[in-house]
Amino acid sequence: MLVSALFALSVKYSDINFIPIAFLPASAFWLLDGYYLRQERLHRKLYDSARKQQEAEIDFSMNTSEFFDDVDLWLSVCFSRTLLVFHGFIFLTITVGIFLI
Numbered sequence: 836m837l838v839s840a841l842f843a844l845s846v847k848y849s850d851i852n853f854i855p856i857a858f859l860p861a862s863a864f865w866l867l868d869g870y871y872l873r874q875e876r877l878h879r880k881l882y883d884s885a886r887k888q889q890e891a892e893i894d895f896s897m898n899t900s901e902f903f904d905d906v907d908l909w910l911s912v913c914f915s916r917t918l919l920v921f922h923g924f925i926f927l928t929i930t931v932g933i934f935l936i
Contacts, residue, residue, distance in 0.1 A: 857929045865922040869913030874899075876906045 877899035884902075885893050912918070 854929065854933050861922065861925050861929060865918065866913060868918055868922070869909055872915065872918065873906060873909050873912040876912070877902050880905055
């Protein structure tokens with residue numbers, strides 16, 4: 836939505852300088868989505884670990900640090916198939932918009 840607003844400002848004021856600014860929020864949201872996807876994967880590992888334990892052994896800790904080696908790094912998750920398709924399309928749209936206007 837923020838990217839669309841920057842495109843609208845660019846067209847309204849006939850100023851192409853608004854369009855490259857659209858890369859900033861697009862990048863920020865891509866990195867943020869990658870961070871939350873990694874957190875989700877870490878918590879899934881934590882859940883699977885707790886699920887396999889006996890009820891008396893579960894400590895109800897939400898510390899996911901023991902699973903850091905089992906889950907891809909943050910930037911690797913940012914380039915996972917789902918995020919790459921979604922956010923890559925946004926980046927492609929911004930790039931095409933720069934060349935068309």
